[in-house]
Amino acid sequence: MIVPPAPLLLGLAGLLPFVWGAATMLIPGLAMWTAEAIGPRFVGPYVQLAYGTVILSFMSGALWGFATRAHGQVAATGYALSVIPALWAFFLVGGGPVSAAVYLALGFVGILGLDWLFWRQGLAPPWWMALRLMLTTGVVLCLLPIIL
Numbered sequence: 332m333i334v335p336p337a338p339l340l341l342g343l344a345g346l347l348p349f350v351w352g353a354a355t356m357l358i359p360g361l362a363m364w365t366a367e368a369i370g371p372r373f374v375g376p377y378v379q380l381a382y383g384t385v386i387l388s389f390m391s392g393a394l395w396g397f398a399t400r401a402h403g404q405v406a407a408t409g410y411a412l413s414v415i416p417a418l419w420a421f422f423l424v425g426g427g428p429v430s431a432a433v434y435l436a437l438g439f440v441g442i443l444g445l446d447w448l449f450w451r452q453g454l455a456p457p458w459w460m461a462l463r464l465m466l467t468t469g470v471v472l473c474l475l476p477i478i479l
Contacts, residue, residue, distance in 0.1 A: 332458040334465075342466050345386065349473035352379035356476045376428040376477045383435045383470065384420045390442050391417035397454040405452065416442050432477035439470050 334342075355362040356375045365374050372378065391413050398409030416438060423434040446463045449455045 332461045334458045334462045338458075338462060342462055346466060346469045346473070348378050348382040349470050352376065352382075353473040353476050376432065379474060379477065380424065380428060380431050380435060383439075383474070384424050386470075387420040387424070387435065387438050387442070388417040391415070394442075394445055394449060397449040400454045401452065409449065409452075409454065412445055412448070415445065428477050432474045436471045436474045436478065439467050443467055 351365075351373070352375055355365050355373075355378075362374050372381065394413035394416070395410060398406055398413050401409050419434070419438045419441070424431050424438070443463060446455065446460060450459045
């Protein structure tokens with residue numbers, strides 16, 4: 332399934348903080364420049380973990396929106412499931428950078444199951460899984476330098 336241009340471009344743009352964080356971990360000069368020019372919170376794990384927590388919570392909102400397309404018990408279950416990513420981020424993404432990155436990566440992988448469920452129920456667009464698989468892969472790969 333082909334992802335429409337707007338969601339594809341916006342989704343890829345949403346990967347930029349993850350890519351930037353990974354790049355600043357792998358390129359010391361870029362990390363130094365970023366810390367001096369923009370600020371230390373935009374370097375390495377700081378930018379990835381803060382932004383990743385926001386995006387995991389954002390995904391709860393996207394799933395909530397899909398649940399509004401359902402009725403009855405399916406809607407009620409959808410609403411209940413949609414809050415899991417935000418609660419996951421709130422309760423588990425913290426502590427040191429390694430454990431936070433592990434839980435964040437697991438949260439993004441785990442949300443694929445919810446994405447698939449909403450998609451199979453016809454609540455998400457037909458192209459949703461193609462986009463989510465691509466973006467989740469990008470996020471997890473960018474978090475690996477923290478984890479490893």
